[in-house]
Amino acid sequence: MRAAFDFAGIRPGELQGHCTHGACRNVQNVMISLHFTIQFYDYLTNDLIEYSKILCEYGGAIMSAGKILLLVFGIIILLISMALIAGGATLLWVNSRYVDSSGYFASDTLHIERDSYAVVAGPIELDETAVRVLKSLGIITTFEFQGENNNPSKQIFMGVADDAELENYLDNVEYDEISNIGFRWGLDMHGITYTNHPGDDEPSPPASESMWDVSVVGPASETLVWETKAGDYSIAVMNGDGSKDVDVDIVFKAKIPSLAKFGIGFLVSGIILLAIGILMIVLAVRRKATKGQKA
Numbered sequence: 001m002r003a004a005f006d007f008a009g010i011r012p013g014e015l016q017g018h019c020t021h022g023a024c025r026n027v028q029n030v031m032i033s034l035h036f037t038i039q040f041y042d043y044l045t046n047d048l049i050e051y052s053k054i055l056c057e058y059g060g061a062i063m064s065a066g067k068i069l070l071l072v073f074g075i076i077i078l079l080i081s082m083a084l085i086a087g088g089a090t091l092l093w094v095n096s097r098y099v100d101s102s103g104y105f106a107s108d109t110l111h112i113e114r115d116s117y118a119v120v121a122g123p124i125e126l127d128e129t130a131v132r133v134l135k136s137l138g139i140i141t142t143f144e145f146q147g148e149n150n151n152p153s154k155q156i157f158m159g160v161a162d163d164a165e166l167e168n169y170l171d172n173v174e175y176d177e178i179s180n181i182g183f184r185w186g187l188d189m190h191g192i193t194y195t196n197h198p199g200d201d202e203p204s205p206p207a208s209e210s211m212w213d214v215s216v217v218g219p220a221s222e223t224l225v226w227e228t229k230a231g232d233y234s235i236a237v238m239n240g241d242g243s244k245d246v247d248v249d250i251v252f253k254a255k256i257p258s259l260a261k262f263g264i265g266f267l268v269s270g271i272i273l274l275a276i277g278i279l280m281i282v283l284a285v286r287r288k289a290t291k292g293q294k295a
Contacts (some may be wrong), residue, residue, distance in 0.1 A: 067284045074280030081273035088267030095260045104144060104253040110181070110192065112237065113150075113247045117203055118175040119194075122234025123163035131230050137258060140228060144253035147237060148221040151247050155240025157206045158224040159215030163232040169209060170236075172199040174244075205242045 098105050112119050126134075134140050149156035161169070180193040207217045213233065216222040217240045224235075237248055 070280050071284035074277050074284060076277075077273050077280065078277035081270045081277055084266045084270030084273065086270075088263045088265070088270055091259055091263030091266060095263060099256070099259060100253075102255075103257055104142075104255050105259070107252040110250045110252065112192070112250060114176045114194065115245050116174045116176045116196065117242065117244050117246070118170060118173070118206075118236050118238045119178065119246050119248075120166065120170070120175055120234055120236050121178040123232040124228075124234070125232045126228060126230050128230045131228055134228060139258060140254050140256055142228065142255040143226045144255070145224040145226075145235065146221065146251040146253070147224070148249045149219075149239070149247070150249060151239075151245070154243065155217055155219050156222055156248055157215065157217040157238045157240045157242075158222060158235065159206060159212040160224070160226045160233050160235050161211045161213055163234045165211040166234050166236060169206075169211060170197070170199070170203065172201045173203045174199040175236075203238075203242045205240070206236065206238050207240065 094105070098107075100106055145158055147156050147158050175197050176194040177197060178192060179195045181191070206212075207215065213229075214224060214226050216224045226233075226235075237246060237250065239246060
């Protein structure tokens with residue numbers, strides 16, 4: 001993120017033609033001094049410079065430097081509130097659209113069809129601190145994979161293992177690694193991109209290996225549940241006998257217990273800041289009644 005309030009290029013005489021009042025000169029000094037005190041969005045810079053010119057020309061005699069600061073910070077808080085409201089509304093929409101009754105964020109069904117021995121995704125890299133933080137915040141606690149083999153004569157195997165051990169198991173074995181999954185608007189998944197790893201060997205049946213942290217094998221559909229833990233872990237999907245030609249449908253799920261709470265928190269915080277920002281702007285632009293108006 002770049003600093004937005006970059007007034008380093010402004011010279012004191014740049015607003016000279018506009019600033020004729022003492023209060024207006026204060027406005028100019030305040031706006032220039034913001035270069036040293038605030039970092040925000042780049043696109044606000046020119047707007048705030050123009051606002052300072054307008055205020056100098058229109059209200060310099062009646063608006064103090066304090067009111068200008070109040071106006072500037074009110075605009076900033078207003079923009080932050082809008083971002084929070086948009087973020088909160090998005091999280092709540094995702095929670096209602098993609099989170100099931102068990103609290104799992106569920107993907108669309110991914111169709112995986114490759115002529116290699118295995119399809120691998122990962123690794124998921126987490127250290128002890130990251131795991132503690134994720135679980136304490138209730139962000140992600142559990143992953144679930146629901147798989148079904150489209151070849152009725154073959155079983156489906158799914159397993160999570162240490163990435164290094166999985167690479168050793170698939171050494172010189174042809175397999176495909178998922179490198180990217182495209183998303184359409186609305187989080188609909190499509191367009192899986194693979195990286196092929198060639199090899200000449202045939203793997204042993206995956207269920208016979210002891211390296212798996214968790215694994216399932218069986219006919220028709222199976223469900224694999226994996227609790228997050230520290231380490232570098234990858235998931236492999238194969239035919240139960242370790243043969244070539246993997247043709248499966250997978251639904252990926254992640255349990256995010258606090259997604260709705262974060263959405264509500266962002267939304268409420270945004271509404272509160274919106275009210276504060278509007279109040280600051282109103283107080284900044286409101287004029288005091290003159291003696292003639294009072295009479």
